[in-house]
Amino acid sequence: MDTVDGAPARRATRADVARYAGVSPAVVSYTVNAGPRAVAPATRERVLEAIRVLGYRPNAAARALKIGHTKMFGVVVPDSGNPFFVELGRVLEHTATAHGYALIVVNFDGPGHDVASSIRELALRQVDGMIVAAQVSMPTLNAISECGIRTVLINQFSAVDGVPSVGPDLYEGARTGVNHLIWHGHTNIGYVGEMGPPDVRERGWRDALTAAGLTAGPAAAAAFSREGGYAAGQKLVADDNRPTAIFVSSDFQAVGVLRALHEAGIAIPDEIAVVSFDGSPEAEYTWPALTTVQQPVAEMAEEAVERLVAPTASDDFSRYPTKLIVRQSCGCGMPA
Amino acid sequence: MDTVDGAPARRATRADVARYAGVSPAVVSYTVNAGPRAVAPATRERVLEAIRVLGYRPNAAARALKIGHTKMFGVVVPDSGNPFFVELGRVLEHTATAHGYALIVVNFDGPGHDVASSIRELALRQVDGMIVAAQVSMPTLNAISECGIRTVLINQFSAVDGVPSVGPDLYEGARTGVNHLIWHGHTNIGYVGEMGPPDVRERGWRDALTAAGLTAGPAAAAAFSREGGYAAGQKLVADDNRPTAIFVSSDFQAVGVLRALHEAGIAIPDEIAVVSFDGSPEAEYTWPALTTVQQPVAEMAEEAVERLVAPTASDDFSRYPTKLIVRQSCGCGMPA
DNA sequence: TTGAAAGCGGTACCAC
DNA sequence: GTGGTACCGCTTTCAA
Numbered sequence A, B: 001m002d003t004v005d006g007a008p009a010r011r012a013t014r015a016d017v018a019r020y021a022g023v024s025p026a027v028v029s030y031t032v033n034a035g036p037r038a039v040a041p042a043t044r045e046r047v048l049e050a051i052r053v054l055g056y057r058p059n060a061a062a063r064a065l066k067i068g069h070t071k072m073f074g075v076v077v078p079d080s081g082n083p084f085f086v087e088l089g090r091v092l093e094h095t096a097t098a099h100g101y102a103l104i105v106v107n108f109d110g111p112g113h114d115v116a117s118s119i120r121e122l123a124l125r126q127v128d129g130m131i132v133a134a135q136v137s138m139p140t141l142n143a144i145s146e147c148g149i150r151t152v153l154i155n156q157f158s159a160v161d162g163v164p165s166v167g168p169d170l171y172e173g174a175r176t177g178v179n180h181l182i183w184h185g186h187t188n189i190g191y192v193g194e195m196g197p198p199d200v201r202e203r204g205w206r207d208a209l210t211a212a213g214l215t216a217g218p219a220a221a222a223a224f225s226r227e228g229g230y231a232a233g234q235k236l237v238a239d240d241n242r243p244t245a246i247f248v249s250s251d252f253q254a255v256g257v258l259r260a261l262h263e264a265g266i267a268i269p270d271e272i273a274v275v276s277f278d279g280s281p282e283a284e285y286t287w288p289a290l291t292t293v294q295q296p297v298a299e300m301a302e303e304a305v306e307r308l309v310a311p312t313a314s315d316d317f318s319r320y321p322t323k324l325i326v327r328q329s330c331g332c333g334m335p336a
Numbered sequence C: 001t002t003g004a005a006a007g008c009g010g011t012a013c014c015a016c
Numbered sequence D: 001g002t003g004g005t006a007c008c009g010c011t012t013t014c015a016a
Helices: A014-021 A025-033 A041-054 A060-067 A083-098 A115-124 A138-147 A170-183 A200-211 A226-237 A251-263 A281-285 A297-309 B014-021 B025-033 B041-054 B060-067 B083-098 B115-124 B138-147 B170-183 B200-211 B226-238 B251-263 B281-285 B297-309
Strands: A072-077 A102-107 A129-132 A151-154 A165-168 A189-194 A219-222 A245-248 A273-278 A291-294 A317-320 A323-325 B072-077 B102-107 B129-132 B151-154 B165-168 B189-194 B219-222 B245-248 B273-278 B291-294 B317-320 B323-325
Touching (some): A014 A025, A072 A083, A083 A251, A083 A281, A083 A297, A083 B102, A102 A115, A102 B102, A115 A138, A129 A138, A151 A297, A170 A189, A170 A273, A170 A291, A170 A323, A219 A226, A226 A245, A245 A251, A251 A273, B014 B025, B014 B041, B025 B041, B083 B251, B083 B297, B151 B297, B165 B170, B170 B200, B170 B245, B170 B273, B170 B291, B170 B323, B189 B200, B219 B226, B251 B273, B297 B317
Parallel strands (some): A072 A102, A072 A129, A129 A151, A151 A165, A189 A219, A189 A245, B072 B102, B129 B151, B151 B165, B189 B219, B245 B273
Antiparallel strands (some): A291 A323, B291 B323
């Protein structure tokens, strides 16, 4: 018993094509790459025919070795289950594909998988550039500079020395969201954010409140997940000083907050209003639909790959403005 | 003005390491790959030191060219925005990483991007294997056999000639879901499914009904998206013969159905109960939480990768049983 | 235990 | 317009 297609079936190479078409390997190259030398139409046809017959496809590894680049970008994301990163991945893929690049995306939510090792892994695979969607720490920065591969930070929240980055204006975004809640007349506005070092969004929340002469409502930090948001929501509901509105720093967590409120029998937005951050597609289909501060993911992704494709000397930080998407969870009712 | 790091900085190669360590290139190879020849401890140390100093990392393209494989798998998915495929991608990545493979995932929801061309694109990049998560058609099958790359079909619903595949038992799954609704006492059970050729789940829905002596409720086909589900939900709500329960063929669409019901002011599950299919993480956080027929994504992904890593001769179809996850949308109330 | 050298499959220069 | 050929960086056999 043998394999189904009995043929030993070595894949056809440039040399096979050349032999079949009766030309030199060089000419095959010229035809395939439409250059750098011109090829006579008749010869060209013969080569094309040979390629068709032999089912020839150029070996990407050989080409990469010779010309020194792979036409692949690496993408590092924290958690590919987060709808925001899902959306980011989508637009990144579309843009990269449009430029002829494929994406290797690695996420480091697995065990023993941190950002730095993900970066090194990608470097080994000779990607032409990397897009890192994570808060960078020192080891990460070291990994980036060591590997010597052009990298752009996305979803980064402030300038980082020596590495170009693009990210949303978190501070203004948070203020916009909170201000909308204030506009609705709320005076006790809570906050749900990630664990870890204090976030710019939290500052935005606090500053918006202060500017309006309000004091900060209760805040809860939780894991960056639906579950985390759920736990945080429960905490806020049980708070002695239960807020009448909550600003959540991500859609991902907001979904969990919504669930906590529903389970507690709290009417949204009448008893507690919610505004979140990100503007991912999932936010449109929660109940009630989330009013959310939207990041311009597509634009940011585009700039990120553009910066990889056509590197400029500048390594500055592009800060993108956010946009408030008004739906129902804030109390604005159905759109007209 | 020059680049920040003035060095021309050619990346160190095996030859540089050899020179620095005062050994031959071969020895560098032996050290790096721990074989196939042994290296004297002292020499080994010298080489390691040189590698460290020079920041040497082997060139993956050259290695791939030489040994003939890339340690990369290609993954083809229809829509990376669908939470089911998100989850699939996650587990696929974890399993593949565990086996030392990286993933290039392409999705063909973009313009001019069909399955066949995605497959060819991956073939060009010399992936060692492919996982295709799509209903395959003739052109797809042709693309697969032409490119001569080991492929396993995942999320496939029946055996396909000559290509190994793994998928859930859609028919039994659908019956399970519908039977649960029947158990709840419903007699008018509607269906929401994808556009296109009639689906096995639809048959499961119909057969379960028939077996219980019931007639099929209204059915609506819609785009495979949240929006599609929303539209289908609206249609069913407006139906002259409005069902008291709906079986939705995917969580993705069910989210939209839920929204349509909420907007129509219909109580879920009291006025209309809902059971869906897939069991993606998102389904746990809808309101009310979706009772759903869960696919064993992790197991299926694992088998798919395993079949690529250690190809067996068999090209059969592994059908996985599904599991009913009871939550609230069916009428079962809060868990104890 | 180490080294020399033959490729892997392309690219593109240089000569014709 | 075409062909010969020297590399790209690595793996591995074979000889020392």
